Amino acid sequence: MHADETPTYYTATKKYDLSFPSLEGDIEAEVVIIGGGFSGIHTALELAENGLTDTVVLEGRHLGYGGTGRNGGQVMAGIGHDLAAVKNDVGEEGLKTIFALSDLGPQIMRARIERYGIDADFRSGYGYLAYNERQAKTLRDWEREFKSLDSGYEIRYLEGAEVKAIVGSNVYHAALLHTGGGHVHSLNLLLGEAKAVTEIYGARIFEYSPALEVTYGERIVVRTAKGSVRARKLVWAVDGFNNRIEPELHKSTINVYAFNSVTEPLSEDLIKRISPIRGAYSDIRPVINYYRVTNDNRLMFGSSTQVVERMPVDLKQWNRKLMLEVFPYLHDVKIDLAWGGPMATTRNLFPQLGSLPGNANAFFVQGYCGFGVTPSQIICKILAEGILGGSERYRLMSSVSRAEIGGKDKYRATLVSLGKALHQISGYWNGRR
Numbered sequence: 001m002h003a004d005e006t007p008t009y010y011t012a013t014k015k016y017d018l019s020f021p022s023l024e025g026d027i028e029a030e031v032v033i034i035g036g037g038f039s040g041i042h043t044a045l046e047l048a049e050n051g052l053t054d055t056v057v058l059e060g061r062h063l064g065y066g067g068t069g070r071n072g073g074q075v076m077a078g079i080g081h082d083l084a085a086v087k088n089d090v091g092e093e094g095l096k097t098i099f100a101l102s103d104l105g106p107q108i109m110r111a112r113i114e115r116y117g118i119d120a121d122f123r124s125g126y127g128y129l130a131y132n133e134r135q136a137k138t139l140r141d142w143e144r145e146f147k148s149l150d151s152g153y154e155i156r157y158l159e160g161a162e163v164k165a166i167v168g169s170n171v172y173h174a175a176l177l178h179t180g181g182g183h184v185h186s187l188n189l190l191l192g193e194a195k196a197v198t199e200i201y202g203a204r205i206f207e208y209s210p211a212l213e214v215t216y217g218e219r220i221v222v223r224t225a226k227g228s229v230r231a232r233k234l235v236w237a238v239d240g241f242n243n244r245i246e247p248e249l250h251k252s253t254i255n256v257y258a259f260n261s262v263t264e265p266l267s268e269d270l271i272k273r274i275s276p277i278r279g280a281y282s283d284i285r286p287v288i289n290y291y292r293v294t295n296d297n298r299l300m301f302g303s304s305t306q307v308v309e310r311m312p313v314d315l316k317q318w319n320r321k322l323m324l325e326v327f328p329y330l331h332d333v334k335i336d337l338a339w340g341g342p343m344a345t346t347r348n349l350f351p352q353l354g355s356l357p358g359n360a361n362a363f364f365v366q367g368y369c370g371f372g373v374t375p376s377q378i379i380c381k382i383l384a385e386g387i388l389g390g391s392e393r394y395r396l397m398s399s400v401s402r403a404e405i406g407g408k409d410k411y412r413a414t415l416v417s418l419g420k421a422l423h424q425i426s427g428y429w430n431g432r433r
Contacts, residue, residue, distance in 0.1 A: 006315075006338075006339040006340065006341075007337060007339065008069060008070055008260075008337060008339045009260075009262040009294070009298070009300060009336075009337055009339075010064070010069045010070070010185065010186060010187035010188075011069060012337065013185065013188075013296070014185075014187050014188055014191060015119050015185075015188050015191075016119075016188060016191035016192060016194075016195060018063070018191050018194060018195060019207065020059075020063075020198075020205040020206055020207045021206060021207070022206055022207060022208040022209045022224075022225075022226065023209040023224050023226060023227040023228075023229070024226045024227050025226070025227045026227055026228045026229075026230070027056065027204075027227065027228075027229055027230070028229070028230045028231065029054050029055060029056040029204070029229055029230075029231045030052060030054035030055065030231060030232050030233065031047060031052065031054070031056070031231055031232070031233045031234070031235065031387065032055075032056045032057075032058065032220065032222050032229040032231040032233075032234050032235070033055060033056070033057045033058070033234075033235040033237055034211045034214075034222065034235065034236055034237060034238055035057075035058075035059065035066075035235075035236070035237030035238040035239070035241070036057050036058070036059025036060075036063040036064070036065070036194075036205065036207065037063075037064060037065070037066045037067060037068035037069075037190070037237065037239065038067075038068045038186070038190060038372060038373070038376040038377075039237035039239060039365045039366075039372075039376055039379075039380055040057050040059070040235070040237035041057065041063070041190055041193045041194050041197065042193065042376055042377060042380035042381075043235055043237060043365070043380045043383055043384055043387075044057055044197050044203050045112070045193050045196060045197045045201075046380055046381050046383075046384035047387065047388070048197050048200075048201035048203055049201075050384065050388055052387075052388065053201045053202050053203060054203075055197075055204070056203070056204045056205075056206070056229050056231065057203065057204070057205045057206070058206050058209045058210070058211055058224065058229065059205065059206065059207045059208070059209065060208070060209065060210030060211070060238075060241070061207070061208060061210075062207050062208070063190060063191060063194055063207065064186075064187045064190045064191070066238075066239060066240060066341065066342075067239060067240060067341060067342075067343050067368075067372055068186055068187065068190050068372075069186065069187045069190070070258075070260065070339055070340070070341040071186055071258075071260070071302075071372065072183075072260055072280070072290045072291070072292065072300060072302045072373075073183045073184050073185060073186050073280070073292060073300065073373060074126070074181075074183060074280050074282060074290050074292065074373055074374070075105075075106050075109065075122075075126065075181045075182045075183055075280065075373060075374050076105075076126060076181050076282070076371065076373075076374050077102045077103055077105070077106070077126075077146060077178060077180060077181055078102045078371070078375065079098060079101060079102070079105075079350070079351065079371075079375045079378060079379070080348075080349055080350035080351060080369070080371070080375075081349035081350070081369060081371070082349060082430070083095050083350075085348040085349060085350060086098075086348060086350050086400050089399055089400045090396055090399060090400065094396050094399075097393070098396070098397070099145070101378050101393075102146070102149060103146075103149050103151045103153070103180055104377070104378045104381075105374035105375055105376075105377040105378045106180050106181060106182070106374060108377040108381060109122070109184065109189070109374065109377050110122065112193065112196075113189070113192070116192060116193070116195075116196040116200075117192075118188070118189060118192030118193065118196075119188060119192065120184050120185050120186075120188040120189040120192055121183075121184060121185040121294070121295045122182065122183075122184045122185075122189075123182050123183055123184075123278060123280075123295065124179050124180075124181070124182040124279075125166075125177070125179055125181070125182050125277040125278065125279030125280070126177070126178045126179070126180070126181025126182055126183075126279055126280050126281070127166045127167055127175050127176070127177055127178075127277070127279055127280070127281040127282075128142065128175065128176040128178065128281075128282065128283075128284055129163075129167065129172045129174075129175050129281055129282065129283045129284065130172060130173050130174040130175065130176075130283070130284060131171065131172060131173055131283060131285070132173050133173060134428075134431050134433070135173070135174070135283075135284055135285075135431060135432065135433070136159065136173050136174035137431055138284060138430075138431035138432065139157060139174055139175070139176040139284070140157055141431075142176055143155055143156075143157045143176055146176075146178060146180075151180055153178060153179045153180035154177065154178075154179040155176070155177065155178050155179070155180070156176070157174065157175075157176055157177075158174060158175045158176070158177060159173070159174040159175075160174075162175075163175045164276075165276060166275070166276060166277050166279065167274070167275060167276075167281055168273040168274050168275065168276070168327070169326050169327055171325070171326055177277070181280065181374075182279060182280055183279065183280035183292040184373065185294075186373055206224075209224045209225070209226075209227075210224065210225070211223070211224060211245060212225060214234070214245070214246065216234075216356075216359045216362055218232075218361075219231065219232060220232070220233070220234045220359075220361065220362060222234065232361060233361045233362070233363065233387060234361065234362045234363065235363045235364065235365070235383070235387070236249055236362070236363070236364035236365070236366070237364075237366075238366070239253075239343070239344045239366050239367070239368065239372075240253070240255045240341075240342035240343055240344040241342075242366070246356075246364075248356055248357065249356075249364055249366060251404045251405065251408075252346065252347075252352065252367070252402040252403060252404055252405065253344040253345060253346055253352070253366055253367045253405070254344070254345055254405045254408045254412060254415060254416060254419075255343065255344060255345070255412065256304060256309065256342070256343055256345045256369075256370070256416050257304065257305075257309070257311065257340055257341065257342055257343070258302060258303070258304040258340060258341070258343055258370055259302060259303065259304065259312065259318065259319060259338065259339070259340035260300065260301070260302035260319070260338065260339055260340065261300070261301050261302065261315065261316060261319035261323070261335050261338040261339075262294070262298045262299070262300045262301075262335070262336055262337050262338075263298050263299045263300075263323075263330070263333050263334065263335055263336060264298065264333060264334045264335075264336050265296060265297050265298055266297050266298060266299065266333065267297070268297065270330075271293050271297050271299075273329075274293060274299060274327060275292075275293045278293050279292065279293070280292035284432050285427060285432055285433060286420070286423040286424050286426070286427035286432050286433065287303065287304050287305070287306050287307075287420060287423070287424070288303065289301070289302070289303045289322055289326065290302050290303065291323070298336070299323070299327075299330070299333075301319055301322065301323045301326075302319070303319070303322055304370070305420070306420065306424070307417060307420045307421050307424060308417050308420075309412075309413045309414075309416035309420065310413070311340075315338035315339065315340060316335040316338040318338075319335060319338050320335050343368065343369065343370045343372070344366050344367045344368070344369075345367060345369045345370070345419075346367040346369060346402070346403070347403040347405060348400070348401075348403065349369045349423075350369070351365065351366070351367050351368050351369070351372075351375060351379050352364070352366050352367045352400065352402050353365040353366075353379055353382065353383050353386070353394075353397055353398055354386070354397075354398035354402075355386070355398070363383060363386060363387055365379055365380065365383050379397070382397050386398065
């Protein structure tokens, strides 16, 4: 699938008419960032808010071309899929420190939207959903853990008929309402941040300027087709679009495809039936269904293939089938748009950040494993701390190991399918199946 060939809800409803030139000529900067998605723009803005404004962002296509402009817009708590997977790297106390960051992402997002007046359709209200008693037990555990953070948000476990108070479906056994989460128009959030970082702080952004060659050293040089950037520090923020340009980063992630769709506009009564809280939702299975209602009264619904990694022939029909399993009363509703794209995934299902071996001034962030909208806010704040001189949080997060994924270039689909199968099996034992 060529992601740029498929129109999305986000590109059709963006509110910022921003465009930036391609790079022509040789320039200098303190920091050069490769990638104009959430990771690149969040990091540039975080640096700017902390006084480092001499930053250049290079985007190979247009801002939000990758996962930032193709996700479900879910604003969720947490960082990775399963914190236990990194316990050997960070220890028990490290796990507690990382878990304590769980609510930070939505807080950063809310604060930025307010501070810069970003029109991103943010709405509070998230429902984590369980199909059976085993998953319900997991939600009860999550309720205790989330409440231990003392965030001030309403967090409430629901079971049986109570579930209908937040979602109009008969398929769920239990739910966990978390008002700290919600949903957002991710592309408008990105563009609003890009507007702020350029117009307020003076950072420079260049679109349609893919990095062709990177030369490391005390001064790093990034060459594009028509120019170059010479900088003291570099940030790789390309996630699933590395395309082997940086082999060290390419070897530790593998691309998995996810798919999304949006319905035609629905009546207010139907929206209230689907979502009394007008919120966002996901089940807690190893491969989740996720959905939300948009501010213009559509249902956005997404997922990935459960086991076998494949590209559905008809994305609209594939998404529609999943949607009707949850909301059968939408059988007469049309799907207006369906799209998909790659998401970089790691072996431990935890995002990676740090600096390249032997090049302490070359930083990176990648591998959100499909959960990047909110965690990227946290991760990029911590990455910026590393770029600005380091912090205990940066030391902890960058200590998580990056395991190589051998054979990924030749056997990607097979390896992803095997990974999903193992993930499904382990999900049974850890309360996710």
